[in-house]
Amino acid sequence: MKQKTDVLQGTLALMVLKTLDVLGPLHGYGIARRIEQISGDLLAVNQGTLYPVLLKLEQEGAIASEWGASENNRRARFYRLTKEGRKQLQAETKDWEQTAAIIGRFFDAKAEDLS
Amino acid sequence: MKSLRRFLNRLYNSAARREQEERLREEIVGHIALQTDENLRAGLSPVEARRQAMLKFGGVEAMKQDYRAERGLLLIENLLGDLRNAGRTIRRMPGLAAVIIVSLAIGIGVNTTVFSWIQMILFEPMPAVSGAASFLLVEPRTESGGYPGASWLEYRDLQTRVPALRDIVASQMVPFNVGEPGRTERTHGQLVSGNYFSALGLRPAIGRFIRPEEAERPGTEPVVVISYDYWQTRFRGAPEAVGQKVRVNERDLIVIGVAPRDFQGTMVPLKFALWAPATMAPALLGGTRDLEDRSSRAFSLIGMLKPGATREEAQAELSTAMAQFARDYPDASAGIGGEILSFWKGPRGPQRLLISGLAILQGVMLLLLLAVCGNTANLMLARGSTRQREMAVRVALGAGRWRIVSLVLSENMLLALLGASLGAAIAVWGTTALRVAPMIGAFPILFQTRVDELTLAFAILLGVACGLIFSAAPALHLVRLDPQEGLRSGSNTPARNRARKVLMGVEVGLAMVVLIAAALFLQSFRSARQTDPRFQPEGVLLAAYDLSGRNPDEASEREFATRLLERLRSLPDVEAAAIATNVPLDLHGIPARSFTVQGRVRTEAGQDRAISTTVTPGYFKMMAIPLLEGNDFVEMRDKSAPAQAIVNEEFVRRYLNGADAIGRRIQTRAGSFAIIGVARNSVYDAFGEPAQPAVYFSYRDLPAIQGEIHLRTHSGNETALTSEARAVLRDLDPILPLYDVRTFSQHIDRNLYLRRIPARMFVVLGPLLLGLAAIGIYAVVSYAVARRTREIGVRLAFGATSGRVVLQIIRENLGAITWGTGIGWVLAFVISVHAITKGVVNLPVFVGVPAILLGVATLACWIPARRASRIDPMAALRHE
Numbered sequence: 001m002k003q004k005t006d007v008l009q010g011t012l013a014l015m016v017l018k019t020l021d022v023l024g025p026l027h028g029y030g031i032a033r034r035i036e037q038i039s040g041d042l043l044a045v046n047q048g049t050l051y052p053v054l055l056k057l058e059q060e061g062a063i064a065s066e067w068g069a070s071e072n073n074r075r076a077r078f079y080r081l082t083k084e085g086r087k088q089l090q091a092e093t094k095d096w097e098q099t100a101a102i103i104g105r106f107f108d109a110k111a112e113d114l115s
Numbered sequence: 116m117k118s119l120r121r122f123l124n125r126l127y128n129s130a131a132r133r134e135q136e137e138r139l140r141e142e143i144v145g146h147i148a149l150q151t152d153e154n155l156r157a158g159l160s161p162v163e164a165r166r167q168a169m170l171k172f173g174g175v176e177a178m179k180q181d182y183r184a185e186r187g188l189l190l191i192e193n194l195l196g197d198l199r200n201a202g203r204t205i206r207r208m209p210g211l212a213a214v215i216i217v218s219l220a221i222g223i224g225v226n227t228t229v230f231s232w233i234q235m236i237l238f239e240p241m242p243a244v245s246g247a248a249s250f251l252l253v254e255p256r257t258e259s260g261g262y263p264g265a266s267w268l269e270y271r272d273l274q275t276r277v278p279a280l281r282d283i284v285a286s287q288m289v290p291f292n293v294g295e296p297g298r299t300e301r302t303h304g305q306l307v308s309g310n311y312f313s314a315l316g317l318r319p320a321i322g323r324f325i326r327p328e329e330a331e332r333p334g335t336e337p338v339v340v341i342s343y344d345y346w347q348t349r350f351r352g353a354p355e356a357v358g359q360k361v362r363v364n365e366r367d368l369i370v371i372g373v374a375p376r377d378f379q380g381t382m383v384p385l386k387f388a389l390w391a392p393a394t395m396a397p398a399l400l401g402g403t404r405d406l407e408d409r410s411s412r413a414f415s416l417i418g419m420l421k422p423g424a425t426r427e428e429a430q431a432e433l434s435t436a437m438a439q440f441a442r443d444y445p446d447a448s449a450g451i452g453g454e455i456l457s458f459w460k461g462p463r464g465p466q467r468l469l470i471s472g473l474a475i476l477q478g479v480m481l482l483l484l485l486a487v488c489g490n491t492a493n494l495m496l497a498r499g500s501t502r503q504r505e506m507a508v509r510v511a512l513g514a515g516r517w518r519i520v521s522l523v524l525s526e527n528m529l530l531a532l533l534g535a536s537l538g539a540a541i542a543v544w545g546t547t548a549l550r551v552a553p554m555i556g557a558f559p560i561l562f563q564t565r566v567d568e569l570t571l572a573f574a575i576l577l578g579v580a581c582g583l584i585f586s587a588a589p590a591l592h593l594v595r596l597d598p599q600e601g602l603r604s605g606s607n608t609p610a611r612n613r614a615r616k617v618l619m620g621v622e623v624g625l626a627m628v629v630l631i632a633a634a635l636f637l638q639s640f641r642s643a644r645q646t647d648p649r650f651q652p653e654g655v656l657l658a659a660y661d662l663s664g665r666n667p668d669e670a671s672e673r674e675f676a677t678r679l680l681e682r683l684r685s686l687p688d689v690e691a692a693a694i695a696t697n698v699p700l701d702l703h704g705i706p707a708r709s710f711t712v713q714g715r716v717r718t719e720a721g722q723d724r725a726i727s728t729t730v731t732p733g734y735f736k737m738m739a740i741p742l743l744e745g746n747d748f749v750e751m752r753d754k755s756a757p758a759q760a761i762v763n764e765e766f767v768r769r770y771l772n773g774a775d776a777i778g779r780r781i782q783t784r785a786g787s788f789a790i791i792g793v794a795r796n797s798v799y800d801a802f803g804e805p806a807q808p809a810v811y812f813s814y815r816d817l818p819a820i821q822g823e824i825h826l827r828t829h830s831g832n833e834t835a836l837t838s839e840a841r842a843v844l845r846d847l848d849p850i851l852p853l854y855d856v857r858t859f860s861q862h863i864d865r866n867l868y869l870r871r872i873p874a875r876m877f878v879v880l881g882p883l884l885l886g887l888a889a890i891g892i893y894a895v896v897s898y899a900v901a902r903r904t905r906e907i908g909v910r911l912a913f914g915a916t917s918g919r920v921v922l923q924i925i926r927e928n929l930g931a932i933t934w935g936t937g938i939g940w941v942l943a944f945v946i947s948v949h950a951i952t953k954g955v956v957n958l959p960v961f962v963g964v965p966a967i968l969l970g971v972a973t974l975a976c977w978i979p980a981r982r983a984s985r986i987d988p989m990a991a992l993r994h995e
Contacts, residue, residue, distance in 0.1 A: 028142055029149040046173035047150075051142065052181040059124040072152055076145045077138070 012053045013062075014096065015039065017089040020063060020081040027068070027076040028054060054079060062088050139182055147172055193518070197525035204526050211498065212530060215491050218887050219534025219581055222484035224541025225876055227574045229477045231546045231564045234573075236470055240458050242563040243378035244315045246419075251426065252456040253283060253416040253433060255448075262454075262462040264412040266447065267393065267405055269440060270308065273416065276436035279429035280418035282314035286381050287413045289400065290661050291363045291389055296849035301661070302345075303559060304363075304389030305380055306396050312340070312374075314419070315381070320346070322357035322372030330392035333406055337395065339368035342380075345388040346373045363389065364399045364664040365850055379561055381417060382461070386561040401666025409440075409447035417458070430455045476873050483629045483884060484577065485584075489622035490891040492585035495527065496592065496615055497898040520590045527586040528579070535578025542566050542574060588614060615895050616928070620935030626888045627939025627968055628946070633877035633884075634960040635947060640867070640874040642803050648699065649797035651739035652859035656833035657698060658840055659855040661821040665848075672818035675847065677751040680731055682843045683826060688836060690829045693734035694814060694822040698859075699799050700866045710810065712790075713779040715770050725766055726799050726809040727783075729817050735761075735794055737827050745777050745792030748813040758816040760788035764796045766808035781810065785817055801866075824853075833858050885968070889975040896928050897979035908988045917984035924980035925973060932972045940965055 012035075019034045020026060026034070031054075032047045057063045062085035070076035081089070147168045154164035205212045241247035253273065254262045265273070270285040277283065285308040292299040309330030317324070320343055329336040339361060341349075350356035360367045368391060380387035393414070396405045405411045420429060430453075437453040456462075459470060506519055514522075546564040566574075592614070660679070662672060676694050683692040697705040708727035717723065732748040735741070743764065749756045760781050767776045781788045796806045814822075826836050837856050844853045857865070900907070907920055944961065 027145070027149075029146045032146070033153075046178075047146065047171055048143070048173040048175060048178035049181070051139065051178060055182060070145065070149060072149065074145050074148055075141065076149075077142050 012050065013057055014089075014092055016050070016053060016057060016079075017062060017081065017085055017092070020079060021086065021089055025068075025078045025080040027070055027078050029070075029076070031079065057085070060088075061085070139179065143172070143175060193521070194525065197522050198529060200522065201526040201529040205529065208498070211494060214887075214890060215494065215530050216534045216537060218487045218883070219484075219491065219531060219578070220537035220541060221880070221883060222480070222487040223535050223538025223574055223577045223581070224545060225880065226477065226480045226484055226577055227538060227542035227566070227570055228545035228564075229473060229480055230573050231542060231566055231570045232562065233470065233473050233477060234569055235562065235564045236459050236473075238569065239567075240383050241315070241378075241381060242383070243375045244317065246316075248458060250417045250419055250458045251280070251429065252458060252461055253277070253280070253418055254454050254456055254462065255412065255437065255451050256454045258450045258452075263451070265414045265416050266409045266412050267396075267414060268407070268409050269412075269448070270414055270416055272440070273433070273436055276439075277418070277429055277432045279421060279424035279432055281421045282310050283416050283418035284308055284311050284314045284381070285393060285414040285416050286311060287393065287396070287405070287415070288382055288385065288387070290663055291399070292365075292664055292850050292852050293361060293363050293389075295362055296365075297845055299850050299852040301852045301854035302388045303385065304339075304391060305382075305387050306393040306399070307390050308393050311381075311390065317375055317378060319372040320375050321354055322370070324372050325390070325392050330394050333394045333397055336392055337366060337368045337398070338371045338392065339363065340372050340374055340390040341370055342374050342378065342386075342388045343376045344386075361389075363391070364401075366395075366398055368395075377563055379563070382415065384560045384562050386559040388559075399664070401664060403666050409444050426455055479629055479632045480876075482625050483880060484581065486622055486625035486629060486884060487887060488581050488584045489618055489625060490887045491530075491581070492588045493615060493618045493622060493891045494894050495585055495589045496618065497894045523590045524582070524586050527589075528582040531578045531582030531585075532575070534581070535574050538578070539566065539571060539574040542570065546570075588618065615899070616931035619892060619895050619928070620931040620938075622891055622935070623888055623932050623968065623972060624935035624939030624942070626884050627936050627965065628943045629884055630881055630964050630968060631940070631943035631947065631960060633881040634964050635957055636877050637874055637881075638957060638960055639803055640871070646798070646802045648802065648863075649740070649795065650699070652863060654828050654831050654833050655737075655859040656824075656826045656828070656836045656840070657855070657857055657859055657862055658824045658826075658837070658853045659821065660824065660844060660851055660853060662851070663820055664850070667820065669818050672820055673751065673815065676731060676814050676818060676822060679822075679824070679843065679847060680733075680751065682847070683824065683840065686826075686836070686839050686843070688828050688830055688832075688839075689826050691733060691737035691827045693731050693737040693825045695728055695730040695734055695825060696819045696822060697728045698823050698825075698862060699797065700801070700863050704800050708783055708810065710781050710783045712770055712781050714774065723770055724808075725762075725770075726807050727812065728809070729812045729814055729819055731814045734811070734825070737825050738797075740797050741795050743793045743795055745790075747792065748815065751815050753815065758786055758788045759791045759813050761792040761794055761811040762790055763794045763809045763811075765806040766810065767793055769808050785812075788812065788816065825859075885971055888968070889971050892928070892932065892972050892975035893979060896924065896976045897982075899928070900924060900979045900983040904983070904986065907983050908986060908990070911984070911986070912988035917981075920984040921977065921980045924983065925976045928976045929969075929973065932969070932976075936965055936968060936972075 015035050015038075016031055019031050023030075023034065028050060029047075032050050035050075036047075054063070054065075058065055058079070061082060063079045064082050065077050065079045067075055068078040147165070150168035150171060151161075151164045154167050155161065157164075159167060238248045241250070244250075253265070255265050255269070256262055265285070267285070270283070274283050287306045289304055289306055291302045291304045293302045294300050307325065307330070309325055309327035312319075312324035313327075319340070322340075324340055325338060329338060341356070341361070346352060346356055350359070356370055357372060359370050361370055362368075368389075374390070379385070380390075391399065394406065396403055396413075403411070405413050418429075420426065433453040433455060437448070437451060440448040441451060509519060509522075510516075543566045546566055662675060665671075667675070680692060680694060683689055699705065705726050705728055707724045709722035709724050711723065715723070730748075732750055735747055742761070745761070748759050748761070762776055762781075767773060771779070776790050776793050779790050781790060794809075794811065796809075798804065799807050799809060824840065826833065826840065828836060840856070841853045844851055910920060911917070940961070947957075
């Protein structure tokens with residue numbers, strides 16, 4: 001149970017960082033929409049799970065936030081990537097790519113390759 | 116780094132909790148509004164648009180939980196929650212909480228007060244000197260174990276011969292007569308080496324200190340440093356004090372500086388007012404040869420280890436140096452070695468004596484605190500059982516065992532720390548009371564006890580320890596709690612009953628030890644007031660004179676005493692007058708002398724010793740001590756009679772097997788004396804002491820440099836004699852002050868001063884402890900009885916008489932109590948026989964205290980038992 005959340009949180013965090021990297025400052029809803037568009041199911045039901053992740057990233061210093069006005073002229077909290085966040089994103093992207101490549105190779109491997 | 120920042124953020128968030136909640140709420144509202152707008156644009160009805168948006172957002176409360184867990188520190192927040200909860204719980208039981216907090220506060224308060232005293236002696240032995248505890252005493256030591264002090268020349272040599280110590284400092288305590296002739300006042304000061312103030316690391320309040328070169332050549336620099344108090348009282352703290360002259364022992368000394376505020380010298384707890392260069396000794400002490408004579412051992416030396424040097428090195432170097440002196444100067448130094456001592460073990464001053472007394476006191480007080488803890492544990496256990504259901508519900512709802520423990524712990528800790536804070540406040544009051552010590556004996560004494568960081572830490576540590584101790588039982592019990600069992604009503608496992616009974620026994624046992632100690636103490640204190648000292652202190656005025664400043668020889672000492680006595684006897688209101696070197700019941704005790712007596716053959720090794728005091732003829736009549744055999748000493752001016760001695764009954768019994776004493780000879784280091792009389796035993800050092808052998812010598816044979824004048828009045832108003840006595844002394848010598856004037860009763864009171872402090876503590880603590888024990892027993896028994904209401908009801912319904920029920924309940928509980936009392940009694944007995952009264956058993960205490968304790972315990976059992984036996988069987992059967 002716990003582990004699953006951790007994995008989800010880890011992935012979500014990376015997605016948040018990437019989203020902010022690509023699109024610049026966004027409010028929570030904007031981030032949720034973007035992730036939804038790209039990942040489909042992951043946030044379709046529980047958009048709320050995003051907020052603990054945002055808080056964690058902010059506490060780690062990867063993102064910063066401030067109040068601003070949203071499209072419909074409401075007060076909204078806008079998150080942006082910090083310098084540290086950018087560094088973290090680069091490092092984690094690299095890690096992720098490496099992991100993905102290794103896992104990919106494992107899944108591609110056939111029985112005779114492992115003998 | 117990342118985790119640190121996250122931690123700090125979380126810490127901050129924990130504090131700014133409300134603001135954060137608000138922010139999240141606003142974000143959620145904003146989020147849902149945006150999604151609703153989006154849905155509206157997609158063509159949904161407003162209601163449906165909002166519903167879909169909320170569905171999509173997911174469970175708000177679950178998310179908030181996650182958010183909170185992420186935001187703050189769960190541990191700290193839980194703790195704060197626990198504390199809030201504890202606060203609420205405590206508010207719900209004000210009576211119980213008050214009993215616990217106040218009893219803990221008193222226990223911790225007295226312990227902290229005693230500790231502040233010990234810590235002052237051990238860790239801060241010299242007020243205003245930082246790191247004073249690391250000073251070591253450099254003491255020449257005779258073969259028989261005495262510490263005669265060091266001579267000035269020895270000091271100069273040791274400075275270079277003991278390289279392991281840096282800055283050895285020499286000081287000599289001297290009584291000064293300060294002021295113009297006829298108006299002199301006795302003040303105590305120290306003659307010090309030139310490095311005295313610099314080695315102690317002191318800075319003058321104003322002016323400067325003695326320079327090293329000012330203590331090089333004798334008599335060249337008539338300068339003096341005064342204490343802060345002296346500056347304040349005599350110069351009203353005026354800066355012009357520096358440069359003024361003070362007349363000391365008929366010499367003008369120039370004030371060059373003022374010592375820092377709390378500094379009282381290097382022979383704590385003595386409090387000095389003046390410091391002059393040691394080289395002024397001949398000028399100030401009537402041409403004494405202290406500075407040239409190696410056998411004049413007037414100085415105390417202290418020093419500090421050099422960095423990297425060890426105490427063993429210093430000891431080895433000192434031993435080598437002293438052995439060398441013994442070879443080079445056999446007249447003065449033969450048989451004298453050296454010893455490095457910790458500061459608090461100083462042979463001059465009461466530290467050593469005090470420490471052992473204080474250690475016993477602290478031990479007793481800690482036992483008392485332990486008993487308080489036992490009592491608290493019992494109360495909490497009894498109460499914890501009534502909360503069993505609450506705890507069971509918590510466990511059933513998923514609270515972890517450790518959450519339950521931390522809940523109980525936080526409640527108890529809160530109680531303990533409240534007790535500790537109140538205790539610290541009591542200690543502040545107690546230590547301040549200690550500071551206001553009067554002059555004790557002829558010397559000004561000041562204990563600068565105070566509550567500092569270390570003492571506060573001690574109080575808190577005690578609080579935490581108490582909290583842990585009395586949490587242990589209830590916490591352990593609750594951890595093992597089975598929620599199902601707990602939710603069922605009226606369950607009561609025997610194991611817990613046993614735990615409570617054991618605790619009750621332990622508590623009563625501890626109370627027993629402390630109460631016996633308290634009773635013994637009070638008894639000895641009270642008997643001190645009532646015991647017949649076997650002389651008559653009523654109507655006697657005491658006063659002291661000291662010829663030290665005059666450096667007189669024997670003949671002039673004898674002459675002075677003779678003339679003084681003649682003048683005093685001629686005063687109209689004086690019935691009898693005498694002079695003696697010592698006054699009985701002095702805080703400092705009367706010295707004992709070793710001797711050999713004709714007709715006595717020692718069977719074991721060692722030397723015979725007896726209390727030894729020198730008195731003038733007429734002393735025994737004045738004190739109303741009858742001479743059982745023989746006569747009083749011959750008159751002072753008699754030059755024909757040989758040297759005389761008078762011994763007491765105990766001396767005759769112990770050393771002469773009761774044989775005829777008159778005419779035998781006593782040999783001491785001072786010479787040979789013929790026994791001419793036997794005096795009745797009287798009290799010498801303390802009330803209630805076993806009879807001590809004593810020898811009296813005559814001022815005629817052994818004149819002394821100082822003397823205690825004893826005057827008995829006709830009228831009974833002894834204080835009225837003060838001014839006349841002063842006038843007599845002034846006539847004889849205008850610069851000699853009469854000092855330490857007091858009535859004999861005041862003298863005895865002073866002697867009891869140090870005993871009065873613990874006596875007062877015990878007067879308060881004894882009844883308190885008894886009350887606590889009663890409350891503890893009462894709580895346990897009434898709880899046990901309440902649990903058994905139904906059983907009792909059944910028995911009553913079947914025809915048991917209420918008397919039988921009461922008896923049975925008392926019998927069940929008294930078992931544990933009797934065990935505790937018995938063990939405590941044996942413990943107290945062993946301790947008292949070995950440590951306190953040394954073999955003398957105080958029967959009334961050892962019978963009375965257990966009787967009272969058992970009586971109170973029985974009463975505490977009887978009240979709830981009686982109540983239980985009166986219940987209506989029908990009501991009891993319907994119980995729950």
